[in-house]
Amino acid sequence: MASIVEYNERKAAENAYPERIISPPQPNDCCFSGMKQLGDVEEDGNWLYVYKRCRVCGYTVRNFLMMSPKALRKMRGGILRGLN
Ligand SMILES: [Zn+2]
Known part of the structure; x- marks a missing residue:
């Protein structure tokens, strides 16, 4: 599934979740908190x-x-089948 996030430094950041999000391409200092x-x-x-x-x-x-x-179920099933 494609991400709805568009990284674009020329467009203003926009939150149209869940359809679309426009994000700056790089995080800034503010993003940590x-x-x-x-x-x-x-x-x-x-x-x-x-x-x-x-x-x-x-x-x-x-x-x-x-x-x-x-x-996880599928993986566990695969492991169990591998033991037989
Ligand atoms: Zn930020």
């Missing part, structure tokens, strides 16, 4: 992630949290 989660946890392939956006400059990243429960 200003990041805030947008919306709910989402799933992309085997991973769960959230979008985090800086309240000050609008810098946005996809923050991967952990493998999805579905992917």
